[in-house]
Amino acid sequence: MRNLLKEAEKELNGDIITVGLATCGMSAGGLPVYEKLEKAGILPVEKVGCIGMCYAEPIVTVIKNRKKSIYGGINENNVNDLIECIKEDKVMKKNFLCNDISELEFYKKQKRLVMRNSGEINPLKLGHYLYQGGLEGLKKALAMEPAKVVEAIKKSGLRGRGGAGFPTGMKWEFIAKRTGKKYLICNGDEGDPGAFMNRTVMESDPFALIEGMVIAAHATGCDEGIIYTRAEYPLAIKTLEHAIKTCYENNILGEKILGSGLKFDLAIKKGAGAFVCGEETALISSIEGKRGMPRPRPPYPAESGLYERPTNVNNVGTFANVATIMRIGVEEYTKIGTEKTKGTMILCLVGKIKRSGVVEVPMGMKLSEIILDIGGGPPAGKLKAVLSGGPAGGCIPKEHLDIKLDYETLASIGAIMGSGGMVVINDESSMVEVARYFMRFTQEESCGKCTPCREGTKRLLEMLVNVSRGVGKEEDLDKIEALSKFIQENSLCGLGQNAPNPVLSTLKFFRNEYIMHLQGKNPGKTYNDMKQFIITQKCVGCGNCERNCPVKAISGELKKKFKINQDICIKCGKCYDVCAFKAIERK
Amino acid sequence: MPYLRKVKIKNNEYYYLFHTTRDGDKFRKYSKYLGKDKPERERLQIMKDEFLNEIKTKKPEDIKPNVVEALQKIQSENGFLPKEELIRISHELDIPGTDIYGVATFYGQFKLAERGKYIVSVCTGTACHVKGSNNLLDFLEKYLKIKAGETTADRKITLEAVNCIGACARAPAIMINDNVYGELDEEKVKKIIAGLK
Incomplete structure (x- = not known):
């Protein structure tokens, strides 16, 4: 070395x-x-x-x-x-x-702590990582008793960076008590659209992730680790594979790590493309090679996880933070952040924003500082809202942007921290359409195990599609709200429980846009589903559209031009699809 | 004690070894596929010993067949999952075909139909969506004259809509095989597609 x-x-x-x-x-x-x-x-x-x-x-x-x-x-x-x-x-x-x-x-305004090496070193070279002070944290941890390391992480106040914010130290304490074979899993299944901070860490600083995992292995007594990542991240997989190989060659993985008695093996598992596998129990069954469906907890993975053995699952960001905590010391780390949430958060600024990218800010920073000062605001148009936490999160309207970034504050207004994706939306987009987009996503990704999520999201999407097309009455909005709450309360896993968040928060802050849609007006600029279907002169009068129309809005005589009654039409597009003569247009 | 059993599947006979162990209050059943012919007596005894040895020395994850891994291997060899291959691993891993089909259809990565040489994946993640990836997809559908999920007649290009490829900051983005192209518009996409051979 x-x-x-x-x-x-x-x-x-x-x-x-x-x-x-x-x-x-x-x-x-x-x-x-x-x-x-x-x-x-x-x-x-x-x-x-x-x-x-x-x-x-x-x-x-x-x-x-x-x-x-x-x-x-x-x-x-x-x-x-x-x-x-x-x-x-x-x-x-x-x-x-x-x-x-x-x-x-x-x-x-950024504080680059976890990401300090990203873009500075060659991620394929261990020497570069060592030069930047890498492995110092591991050396310190190995000199400590495992229980002391757990204690240190507990004191640091580190919370899981995967979204829910469960204290990492406590999780480790549960698993450390268990005996026998234990597994350590790194959750790198970053399925949230709009979030890529895990990918950045895996691609730019893979050794920090491995260091964090080895520290965790020492603290919890796990001797086998798995990094579960998406197959859509080919470069991250390649980089990690190289890093793991290098670590084995340099005695950072394997037996007698750095001359101590620690033994730890690490491997990569590629996901097969299912959003729900970010949930820990679903992730575990996916590693076992089954359908990645969540199961009820308890028993928690700490009792019975992978192959029915005690298992500890942490996010990529959490492990990267662990390495940082051990390197700079608990005291130094706890100086950053708020009272309840310590350290820094890596966020992805994307969407309608001038300076998009990955940023690392101390917890407790105001959202307006992040969006306007660091990101520079939207390049055109007016800022409307920020979506935090991906499809499970909620929207934060610009009036509320002076709130602080931490788990509790965000949850208090119906958004969640999630993995840290921040999608900025300007006045070109309609919020109804944004809610519909997320609903389509969760509906497609619902694994189908529990009924509230499987059926509920489907019906919710149908109602949203109708509203976005301007079909329906104002009472429908109450129905949407009631169904959303039902799904939240009755679903099995985090996917279903959080699926209606975007709908509820847009309804709360942008109810006027829903009403505008119902009145046939378009609150945004880019949206085109408000358009009407019209039968043009190309019509030969075959009557195919009439037979297929679910609401009987089309009428006419055979071999003559047919007509659509716009008052009855629900804009489902069925006639558009079945017309063999391309006589129906959207205008 | 391992025992031999004949299993009949669609009028074909297959021979298996079975063995059950108890770990506390949990039972675990192991099985091993031997082939279509019944092994000779002496050979059988050796096989039983080997089987017992395997169970003792192997970790649980080695004994339980991993369907996802098996499917990933087939997909990387063929580009998709041919029906015959699925039936083959069903016999090989001793897992019902329905379960294998269940796993294959659960994950977005597995494809049951043959695909083109180039897989053009249009990202429809949030950031790309906000920046107009649906227009890009519409354009590609028109330009290639296929719908998302289909392959061109010459088996050259398959068009797909995928959820977030993680290039959000360079939205709207597409991925062609393993290469990501960002900040696209119709003209740029046209150029990239025309460049595919």
């Missing part, structure tokens, strides 16, 4: 060019930039992870003669200009972002 460290020191201290090549960098065309820079051969080029500024990808950092300059938006076309500039020791003004990230508005 010493050699690796020396090598890294040499690489990172000297002149170097780094290119951000996580998934976002790749999608922006970072790979050809990297190849061209390497071919030019002016300075050593290194692949690094994601620094978080997804809006400016691909990002190239040049360190020459101890002077650092960061460039954004470098692509195949202008990379040659950059090479020329580096050769002549000039600054390429057009794409220049800053000399150090702390100068940017985007980073001024």
Whole structure:
């Protein structure tokens, strides 16, 4: 390991060019930039992870003669200009972002604790991680009794970063008491649309995750670990596989870890694409190779989990936090955050926002600071609401944006922290349509085990579709509310219990938009389901549409043009689908 | 004590070894597929010993067949799950075909129909949706003349709508096989699709 460290020191201290090549960098065309820079051969080029500024990808950092300059938006076309500039020791003004990230508005209010290595080091090189002070936390933990480590995590006030916010120390205490074979699972099944912070950690700093898991193994006495991640994250899987291999080679995994008596094996399991597998009991049955369906708790996984053995499930973010806590010490960590919620939170700012990306902020920061100061607000139009916590979360209207970021405050207004996805919505979108979108998502992803969720979400979606098309009466809104509450109270797992959240919170804060829909007006700009179906001159009068219309809104004589009665039409689109002559149009 | 049993499936006879163990108040049944022919007596005794040894030395996860893994292997070899392969592993793992079908249809990743050389997955996650991924999907459906979930006649391109590929900050995004393309509009998509060979 010493050699690796020396090598890294040499690489990172000297002149170097780094290119951000996580998934976002790749999608922006970072790979050809990297190849061209390497071919030019002016300075050593290194692949690094994601620094978080997804809006400016691909990002190239040049360190020459101890002077650092960061460039954004470098692509195949202008990379040659950059090479020329580096050769002549000039600054390429057009794409220049800053000399150090702390100068940017985007980073001024952030506190990069867990993500400090992202975008700074090559995620494939253990030496780089060591150079940044990696494994210090593990070394400290190994010198402590397991019970002391659990105690330290309890004191730190760390809460699960997966969404529910259960105290991690307590979870560990339960499992540490158990004897026999125990499993440690890392939940990296980040299915929330709009959230990719786990992916960023896995791609940019995989060793931190592994370090956190080994610390957890030491504290809880688990000797086998599994990282469960989505198959949709090919780069994260590749990076993790490489990291695990490197760790085995360097005695960070396997037997007698770092000279201690600890034994811990780690493997990756690929998910097969089911949102509900983010729920811990569903995740466990998915690892066992069954349908990923949740089961009632108790018994909790800490008693009977994977293969009926005690199992501890934590989120990727939680493990990354564990490594940080052990490294900087509990006292230092508890200084950050609010009274009830300690530490930092990694959030994803996406949607209609100027500076989208991954940010890490201390708990308790005002949402307006995050959205407006760090994210820069929406690029066009007016800010309308922020969706927090994905399809299980709720919307926070702009009037409430001065609330603080922590689990309790967000829950008090009907939203949840969730995994940390923040989708910003401006006045171009209709909130009814947003609620309908989420309902469609949860309805499709409902596993079908319990009736309230399986049937309830289906009926709720039907009602929402009707409202969004402007069909129905105001009383229907009360029905929607009643059904939503029923689903919340009676579903088996978190998916069903939280599924109606977006509907309820939009109904609470944006009831006027629902009413606008019912009156046939469009509160947003992008929405097009309010359009009417009209039969054009192409109609040959076959009568197929008339036979298929569920509400008998179509009438006419055979071999003549048919007509749709717009007062009866429910805009289901059936006639549009069955017409063989494409005579029906949406206008 | 392991015992031999004949199992009849659709007029075909198969031979299995069964063994039951007790762990506290929990019973566990193990089985092993031997083949279509009844093994000879001496050979059978060796097989029984081997079977017992396997149960003793293996971890529980090795004995319980993992259907998801088996399906993932078939999918990576064929690109989809052919019916014959599903029937084959049903016999091999000694799991009813309905259960295997149940797992195969539960997960979004598994496909029962043959797919094209390029899988164009249009992200319909929240961030992409807010930035107009549905228009992009509509455009692709028109441009490729297929609907989401279908494959072009020349088996070149399969169009799919997927939930979030995690490139939210570069929305709207599509994924073609393992490559992600972000911040797209109709013109850019046209160019990318035309570039596929």
